Amino acid sequence: MKKKLIQYTTKNFEKLFQKKPEYIFLSPGRINIIGEHVDYNDGFVLPAAINKYICFAISENENSECVLVAKDLNEAYSFNIKDQLQPVEKMWVNYIIGVLHQLKEKGLPEKGFTIVFSSTIPMGAGLSSSAALECGMAYAMNKMFHLKLSKEEIARIGQKAEHTFAGVNCGIMDQFASVFGKKNKVIKLDCTTLAYEYHKADFKEYQLVLFDSCVKHTHLTSGYNDRRNEVEQGLAIIKANYPEVTSFRNCTEKMVLSLKNTLSEIIFNRCLFVVQEIERVPLAIKALSNGNINQLGELMTKTHYGLSELYEVSCPEMDFLVTEALGEAEVVGARMMGGGFGGCTINVVKKETTDNVIQKLTKAYKIKYNIDLKAYKIKIAKGTSTYGI
Template sequence: MKKQLVRHTRDYFQRIYNQVPDAIFLSPGRINIIGEHVDYNDGFVLPAAINKYVCFALRKTNNDTISFHAKDINESYSLSIHDNLAPVETMWVNYLLGVLDELKRRNKKVSGFQMAFSSTVPMGSGLSSSAAVECGLAFALNTLFDLGLSRQEIALIGQQAEHRFAGVKCGIMDQFASVFGKKNKVIKLDCTTLDYSYYDAHLGDYSLLLLDSCVKHTHLTSGYNDRRNEVEVGLKMIQSQFPEVHTFRHCSLEMIENLKTELGDIIYKRCLFVVKEIARVGQAIAALQAKDYPLLGQTMTETHWGLSKEYEVSCPEIDFLVETMVQHEGVLGSRMMGGGFGGCSI
């Protein structure tokens, strides 16, 4: 599958530009075993890169023009390296323009280039196709133009591109997992300090299976930013009563319960989920290290119903998949994965 993707992308580049690309790059999508919607709440997450990729073919040119071709949808976009960059109506272009804008902000200079890309990461499925696009282009340009960026800087460039040009105030998990992922490893990432460590992803006789709900989400229309605003309001209210709370990881369930009336029903439920989910990540890592796979599965299922009932980012189709799957013998747990409102269950 990977070789076929590379071959098709290279062939498409040659057909579009009548030239051979200088280089080919692969950028992986990601899954997240547990730790949903806590990457922007100073929590911990447990993602892993997967064997679904965005493939980039690039070639330097001797002019000032940058050209993008999206093979899968047969669309193209061109600009000059001297253009003032701003978001456009075509969303896939914004992920790329956002990366170029971040490079400009860091005084990293690129000249004209041609690029074509194709993907096996399904769009809108919760596998972080946007992060794979952003980080893949940043990584490719860093290599092609010798920009001297670290892997962490590439991940942060991808995140800021999504903030400024796609309008989604995402956390750092998706970009970090795409850049730092290793084969057969999961990453425990501290989303505050960006400290990270790897754990073996071998699950004995068990496997991770993704089920596509066939409901395609877009974070912009899904309420993703609304949830982020709600928890920011909630944290400020908690801090006004408990000054020792700097982030949600310093917050206890008792604090949330004591402020239930003041928070109001919606903010209360959002904050309750975040505090519980941060604790569940620690439980899941302990279960993984102890090879206690039933406990890992149970923790995942608890996360799902928290996402569905407290954070309210699931949908009937995903709830159906989870509820149906956990009734099958041999299935240890299931949950919604990704930003929500569609996509996959795991």
């Protein structure tokens, strides 16, 4: 799959520009094993890069003209790197020029370049294709023009591009996982300090499968903002009753339970989910380290029910996919992944039964919602990298 993507992107570059690209770069999408909605609550997350990529074929130009070709969209955009860069109508362009805008401020040589890119990361499935595009671009410019940026700087540049040019106030997890990913490793990441550790992720006789619900409900932005406000209100009340609490990280489930009659039902539920999810992350790391995939699956399943019933960011389609998956004996864990209200579920399935489980869920989902389910078998892969031509 990776080689096919590289060949496809390279051939299209050669066809369009009658020359071979000077560089090939790969930038992956990401998953999050566990640690959902705790990145903004001072918790840890457990992301990993996956073997779905954006491939960039690039050459320098002799002048300051830049040409961007999004092969999958059959769209192109040209500009002069010396011009002032501002957001444009085409969103995919903004992810790229948002990166270039920052690099120009850091002294990027005003040299032109030509890029053709293509992707195997499903769009809109919550696998962070935008972070892969931003970080792949920053990584490519860093290599081509010898900018000496650290991996952390590349991740931060990607995040800032999303904030300033795409208008999405995202956290850093997606960009960090895309850049720092390692094969068969998950990253325990503190999104506040960016302290991180690698932990082995050997799923043995199990396969990670993503089921793309192909729905995205409109509550995502409003729901996300509401949850942030609700947990902030809850934390303020917890701190007033327990002065030793500085954040959700040193708040316990016992403390939240003691305030059940003080907090409103909604605020109580939101806070209970957050403290439980923060506690699940180290348990998941321990399960992975011990090769106890069944226990990891149980923790992931608990996360889903917390997201659905306490945090209320799921939706009927996601709940259906999780319930159906868990009805199969070969599935040891399933949950919704990402911001919520649609996107993908992540499932841990016995390898030899994966195709059978995919077939069953595809049929059930079609009958229930008349939607063609998309399934992706994934592996944990290395982060943004150069590919030798």
